[in-house]
Every structure is written in C-alpha cells, then in structure tokens.
Amino acid sequence: MPATKGLASSVRMRDVAERAGVSRMTVSRALNKPDSVKPELRQRVFDAVEELGYVHNHLARSLSSSRSNVIGLVLPSLENSIFAQTVKGISDVLRPTGYHLMLAESPDNAEEEEQVISAFVAQRVGGLILHGTEHSPAAVRMLRASHTPVVENGDLPKDPIDMVVSYSNRAASKAMTLHLARLGYSKIVFAGLASNPRAEERQKGFLEALKEVGQSPDMQKIVRVSRGFVGGEEAIAHIAAHLPDTDALFCAGDVLAVGALFDCDRRGWAVPDRLAIASFDDVDLVRHVSPGITSLRLPRYEIGRRSAELLLQRINAKKSSVKKVDLGFEIVQRAST
Amino acid sequence: MPATKGLASSVRMRDVAERAGVSRMTVSRALNKPDSVKPELRQRVFDAVEELGYVHNHLARSLSSSRSNVIGLVLPSLENSIFAQTVKGISDVLRPTGYHLMLAESPDNAEEEEQVISAFVAQRVGGLILHGTEHSPAAVRMLRASHTPVVENGDLPKDPIDMVVSYSNRAASKAMTLHLARLGYSKIVFAGLASNPRAEERQKGFLEALKEVGQSPDMQKIVRVSRGFVGGEEAIAHIAAHLPDTDALFCAGDVLAVGALFDCDRRGWAVPDRLAIASFDDVDLVRHVSPGITSLRLPRYEIGRRSAELLLQRINAKKSSVKKVDLGFEIVQRAST
DNA sequence: TTGTAAGCGTTATCAG
DNA sequence: CTGATAACGCTTACAA
Numbered sequence: 001m002p003a004t005k006g007l008a009s010s011v012r013m014r015d016v017a018e019r020a021g022v023s024r025m026t027v028s029r030a031l032n033k034p035d036s037v038k039p040e041l042r043q044r045v046f047d048a049v050e051e052l053g054y055v056h057n058h059l060a061r062s063l064s065s066s067r068s069n070v071i072g073l074v075l076p077s078l079e080n081s082i083f084a085q086t087v088k089g090i091s092d093v094l095r096p097t098g099y100h101l102m103l104a105e106s107p108d109n110a111e112e113e114e115q116v117i118s119a120f121v122a123q124r125v126g127g128l129i130l131h132g133t134e135h136s137p138a139a140v141r142m143l144r145a146s147h148t149p150v151v152e153n154g155d156l157p158k159d160p161i162d163m164v165v166s167y168s169n170r171a172a173s174k175a176m177t178l179h180l181a182r183l184g185y186s187k188i189v190f191a192g193l194a195s196n197p198r199a200e201e202r203q204k205g206f207l208e209a210l211k212e213v214g215q216s217p218d219m220q221k222i223v224r225v226s227r228g229f230v231g232g233e234e235a236i237a238h239i240a241a242h243l244p245d246t247d248a249l250f251c252a253g254d255v256l257a258v259g260a261l262f263d264c265d266r267r268g269w270a271v272p273d274r275l276a277i278a279s280f281d282d283v284d285l286v287r288h289v290s291p292g293i294t295s296l297r298l299p300r301y302e303i304g305r306r307s308a309e310l311l312l313q314r315i316n317a318k319k320s321s322v323k324k325v326d327l328g329f330e331i332v333q334r335a336s337t
Numbered sequence: 338m339p340a341t342k343g344l345a346s347s348v349r350m351r352d353v354a355e356r357a358g359v360s361r362m363t364v365s366r367a368l369n370k371p372d373s374v375k376p377e378l379r380q381r382v383f384d385a386v387e388e389l390g391y392v393h394n395h396l397a398r399s400l401s402s403s404r405s406n407v408i409g410l411v412l413p414s415l416e417n418s419i420f421a422q423t424v425k426g427i428s429d430v431l432r433p434t435g436y437h438l439m440l441a442e443s444p445d446n447a448e449e450e451e452q453v454i455s456a457f458v459a460q461r462v463g464g465l466i467l468h469g470t471e472h473s474p475a476a477v478r479m480l481r482a483s484h485t486p487v488v489e490n491g492d493l494p495k496d497p498i499d500m501v502v503s504y505s506n507r508a509a510s511k512a513m514t515l516h517l518a519r520l521g522y523s524k525i526v527f528a529g530l531a532s533n534p535r536a537e538e539r540q541k542g543f544l545e546a547l548k549e550v551g552q553s554p555d556m557q558k559i560v561r562v563s564r565g566f567v568g569g570e571e572a573i574a575h576i577a578a579h580l581p582d583t584d585a586l587f588c589a590g591d592v593l594a595v596g597a598l599f600d601c602d603r604r605g606w607a608v609p610d611r612l613a614i615a616s617f618d619d620v621d622l623v624r625h626v627s628p629g630i631t632s633l634r635l636p637r638y639e640i641g642r643r644s645a646e647l648l649l650q651r652i653n654a655k656k657s658s659v660k661k662v663d664l665g666f667e668i669v670q671r672a673s674t
Numbered sequence: 675t676t677g678t679a680a681g682c683g684t685t686a687t688c689a690g
Numbered sequence: 691c692t693g694a695t696a697a698c699g700c701t702t703a704c705a706a
Binding site (some may be wrong): 010011053055056057058059060062063068077078079080081083084087091100101102103104105116119120121122123124134141142145146228229258259262265266284285288289290 | 347348390392393394395396397399400405414415416417418420424428437438439440441442453455456458459460461478479484497565566595596599601602603621622623626635670
Binding site (some may be wrong): 012013024025032056057058062063065068 | 682683684685686
C-alpha cells in the first residue's frame with residue numbers, strides 16, 4: 001500500500017491536522033466550509049496548510065463525497081478558434097463557483113467520442129458539455145446510467161441525451177440562403193465539408209430555402225470540399241468548371257469562404273459582382289478581408305454561458321425545468337453580397 | 338455515506354464481481370491486466386461489465402494505486418489555433434498508452450495560472466505540460482513538492498521547473514531579423530503584443546540582431562500593439578505617422594502580420610516594395626494571403642510529441658536523463674519579403 | 675491463476 | 691463547534 005512510486009505529494013490532511021493540533025474533520029471543514037470553524041482553529045489550519053505545502057486531494061474528496069468539481073467539455077477540434085468564445089462563456093460562469101473546466105478533443109465521429117466520454121465518466125466528472133451531436137448508443141447508455149448531467153451544444157437534436165443549448169444549423173442555413181435570394185441571387189451554390197450531422201443539417205436548410213423560393217432542391221448545387229482554405233479554392237474551381245453561371249457561393253464555414261475569396265482575387269473575379277460569397281460563423285477574419293464577408297453570427301459565448309448555468313442548476317438540483325434552449329443566430333450583411 | 342445525490346453511477350466493481358461469480362480482484366485484474374486472468378473468467382467479467390453497463394471508477398483507482406492516467410495541459414488561450422498542432426502531437430503519443438489529455442485555459446499571468454495548476458495537482462494528474470513560462474513561486478513549490486512531472490513548452494527558460502521542450506523565442510526572433518537584414522532591409526520595425534515573458538524575449542532577439550548588423554538597438558523601432566488583426570493596423574498606422582521610411586515590418590505573431598498586410602492593401606502600399614512584412618509562427622493563413630508572408634515555422638507538433646514522450650518516460654521512471662530539448666525553428670521565405 | 679485483508683485520503687454521520 | 695468512526699470503490703500485498 002505504501003505509495004513508493006507514482007503519485008507522490010505525501011502531505012495528507014492528517015499531517016495538517018496533527019500540525020494544527022486538531023482532528024482531520026476540522027481541517028476538512030476549514031477547507032470546505034470555513035465559516036463552520038472557529039476563527040482561531042481555522043487560522044491554525046490555514047497556517048499548517050501553508051507551512052506544509054498541503055494541496056487538497058480532490059480524488060479522495062470526490063470519492064468520499066460522491067461529488068466532483070470538474071466539468072468536462074468535448075470539442076471536435078481545436079483548430080477552429082470558434083470554440084474559444086464558448087469556452088470563455090463556460091469559464092466565466094464556472095470561475096466563481098469552484099468548478100473547473102477540463103476539455104478534451106475528439107474527432108467528429110461517434111466511436112472516438114465514446115472513448116473520450118468514457119474517460120470523463122470514469123473520472124466521475126460532475127457534468128459534461130458535448131459539442132458533437134451524434135453519439136454512439138453505448139456512450140448515451142453510459143451517460144444515462146451514470147446520471148451525468150449533459151448539455152449538447154452543436155445543434156438542436158431531435159432526441160437529446162439530456163439538455164441542449166444551441167441554435168439550429170438548418171434554420172441558420174436556410175435563413176442565409178433566403179437572404180441571398182432576397183438580395184436577388186438566383187444561382188446559389190452551397191459548399192460544405194464531408195458529412196457530419198451538422199453539415200447535413202446545413203445542407204438541408206439550404207435545399208429547403210431553394211424550394212421555398214421556387215427552385216428545384218438540386219444536389220448539383222452542393223459541392224463537397226476539403227477542410228481549410230484549400231476547400232474554398234476547390235469550391236471556386238468547381239464553379240468555374242461546372243457551374244459557371246453561379247452568382248453566389250454560400251460556404252458552410254468561414255475558412256472556406258475566405259479561401260474562396262482569396263481564390264476569386266487570384267482569378268480576377270470581382271466579389272460580389274462576378275460572385276457573391278457568404279459564410280457560416282462570423283469570426284474576426286471574415287470582417288477583416290476585403291470585401292468583408294456576409295456571415296451568420298452564432299451565439300458562441302452565450303452557448304457556453306447558458307450551458308454552464310444549466311449544468312450547475314441541474315447539479316444543484318434547483319430547477320430541472322429547462323431542457324432545451326434555442327439561442328438563435330443573426331445575419332451580418334457585408335460587402336461580399 | 339450513501340450516495341443519495343451527486344455523482345451517481347451506482348454500478349460498482351463488486352456488482353460486476355457478483356454477477357460474474359468471481360472476486361472483485363479478478364474483475365480488477367481482468368480490466369487492468371487481462372492476460373493475467375484465465376480466458377473463461379475474463380469473458381464472464383467482460384460480459385458482466387457489458388450487461389451492467391459498468392464504467393471503471395478512475396477516481397478510486399487513482400486513489401488506491403497512487404497513479405493517475407490523466408495528463409494535464411495548460412494553455413494560455415484557445416483563440417490561437419497554433420496550439421492545435423501541439424495538442425495533436427501530445428494526443429498521438431498518449432492515445433495508445435491509455436493516458437488521457439485534459440486541457441485547461443489560463444490567461445498569461447502567473448496568478449491565474451496558479452489556480453489552474455493547483456486544480457490539476459488537486460486532481461493528482463500524472464503529469465503536466467505548461468505553455469506559460471512565468472510561474473508563481475507557490476505554483477512551483479506545489480509542483481516540486483508533489484513531485485508532479487512537468488514539461489514547459491513556451492520557451493527555453495533559464496530556471497525550468499523540471500523538463501523543457503521548446504524553441505528559443507529570442508533566437509528565432511533574432512534569426513528572422515538577420516534574415517531581413519540579409520535581404521537588404523535596413524529600417525526594420527518590430528511589432529509585438531503587450532508584455533509577457535515570451536514577447537519580451539522576442540524583442541530582445543530583435544534588438545540583438547540590430548546590434549549585430551551595426552544598428553543601434555533602438556526602442557523606437559518597437560511598436561506595442563493590440564491583439565488581433567487590429568494590432569497589425571495599429572502597427573501600420575504607427576509606421577505611417579512616425580516612421581515613414583520603414584522598409585520592413587516584423588510582427589511577433591501571424592494575426593498581426595495578416596492584419597498589417599490587409600491594411601497595406603487598403604492604403605495601396607505595395608508589399609514588399611513599399612513595406613516588407615514578416616511574421617512569427619507559420620499558420621495556414623499566412624501562406625494563403627497574397628503575397629504569402631515570410632514566416633518563422635515553429636515545431637508545434639513536435640513539441641507536443643516530445644513533451645508527451647518525456648512525461649511518460651519520467652512517469653515510468655525509465656530515463657530521467659533528458660531535461661531540456663531545443664527543437665529549433667525554420668525560416669520560410671515567401672513573397673512578402 | 676485466484677482470493678483475502680488492509681488501506682489509499684477524504685467526507686458523512688452522529689455523538690458530545 | 692468539534693471529534694470518532696465508518697464508509698467511498700478500488701488496488702496492493704500476501705496467501706492459497
């Protein structure tokens with residue numbers, strides 16, 4: 001049993017207790033509920049903690065109390081800075097509460113996500129925020145069985161695991177397409193990444209809008225491209241080669257749209273006269289290029305804030321009322337359309 | 338003691354043991370060292386795990402074994418996608434080992450970092466990777482006292498906490514400045530963010546290079562700007578107003594450089610003829626703008642990979658030899674200079 | 675190869 | 691307000 005190797009740390013609560021001349025429980029209380037301990041003893045405890053360099057063992061605390069102070073966040077990728085705002089929203093809520101946020105990256109596929117979720121559940125996190133919208137049945141079962149409070153962020157799923165805070169990818173995509181139609185564009189092409197559930201919703205929204213304005217929801221108007229700036233170039237190349245009369249390009253992501261814009265520049269295509277460009281997700285970059293790109297502004301920060309709030313409410317079992325929050329979106333019209 | 342609220346999960350190892358008709362130890366072994374259990378029993382255990390939806394409790398495991406399977410990573414910000422590669426490097430090493438990476442964001446100041454480090458130590462992580470280079474004395478004491486293996490990433494500090502895997506900000510900055518001088522630029526301005534230790538090292542490198550080419554290390558040649566694209570605009574505005582004969586701008590970050598390039602575009606300044614632009618950190622964006630921006634390519638992925646490797650070696654107490662790894666950098670010459 | 679007993683460092687409970 | 695004791699769920703050490 002002696003911890004000869006591995007996790008060291010050595011100083012235990014009992015050491016602090018001895019040093020301060022009190023029982024372990026008094027130390028525990030001084031640390032967790034300072035007001036419940038007489039000022040004098042409390043001070044002795046704090047001094048002992050300081051002198052010994054004691055660091056509370058949350059492992060033991062969680063095990064014993066059946067409560068964790070960590071919230072897990074699963075993100076599909078860190079390459080995309082769009083999540084930075086969501087993280088900030090979560091942190092701002094969590095900071096004053098004593099909860100800590102730990103994130104893990106997981107590719108956008110249910111199997112790998114299951115590994116990550118499983119690791120978080122194994123650590124018995126107090127709650128989980130998931131960006132992915134497609135989950136393995138095993139992951140869902142695990143989450144439900146463990147009663148881990150969960151908030152999903154990436155879309156408004158039909159059958160949520162637990163709580164949802166998001167916007168509708170389909171509605172946003174549809175709204176932008178209608179916006180383009182209203183501006184007079186009639187040959188709109190949609191460029192998106194290879195299939196993931198949110199990308200598909202965005203496609204559906206695009207097609208729905210076409211139908212609504214009396215056009216055939218033609219799959220030919222959808223181009224599937226690679227990730228990154230190069231994806232935008234691919235979209236333009238496709239248009240140049242196969243759909244030359246296209247008058248507007250709607251990209252399912254900022255980076256794609258900027259890549260497309262750069263490529264138009266190189267080709268001498270005037271934006272928006274030869275081709276209008278619109279994008280999904282209003283990151284800083286799209287308003288700094290020229291022309292600025294018309295974009296969908298999504299409530300990234302707010303999603304983080306509300307997610308954390310709901311999680312804390314559920315954990316503290318105050319309200320369990322709210323299950324689904326649709327935070328909407330906004331169209332930012334710029335010079336590119 | 339009953340877990341009436343909070344962490345639920347209910348299914349314990351003993352439940353699995355009963356169901357499989359074996360002792361808890363056999364379950365434990367089947368889970369952790371499958372080969373040490375007879376195939377038949379092992380299968381019974383796995384079946385029971387499956388049927389009951391059991392998820393291993395790593396809290397209890399770590400507490401009991403004094404070993405953790407999580408590695409913590411502290412990043413100054415997620416806004417900057419430069420860290421995505423480092424995270425990938427770490428993940429690639431960790432994935433096959435059963436270790437899990439958990440990241441936390443911490444602003445670039447020692448006090449807030451201390452909170453985050455403290456949380457990780459409280460969770461008794463198996464190892465820690467820190468990007469910040471400036472740490473509070475308390476944080477260092479805590480890390481040393483807990484014997485947590487630590488790798489620092491952001492620079493090559495004089496007095497490392499434990500291990501270091503990085504490049505030299507000063508050397509990189511100096512090399513790029515000398516590169517510009519070699520190309521014939523003689524009125525070089527350096528634009529950087531408000532002070533953090535790495536930013537200061539970059540300034541020093543710039544000034545050292547100036548001295549080396551026989552120029553006065555003049556603080557007037559250093560502009561302090563805001564974060565983001567707007568910082569690049571500020572740099573150009575400063576040059577236009579106060580240092581109009583500047584022939585090259587060296588930005589201590591990509592986004593700054595791109596912001597500067599965009600602003601030159603708007604002003605009708607030809608790059609590199611009116612003004613050459615170079616940047617720190619070779620992200621995707623800088624080679625997609627036109628002209629492509631000359632940049633310092635830093636070994637982000639490799640830093641992650643080596644950091645994780647060193648950490649695992651230290652944890653497994655194989656080699657404790659390597660303490661400091663300088664991974665260098667590379668200058669990528671493009672059309673902007 | 676499997677089982678038994680003790681303990682990891684904390685907190686819940688209840689008595690004082 | 692403080693302390694003794696028994697868990698929390700797992701693994702180490704040792705015995706069979």
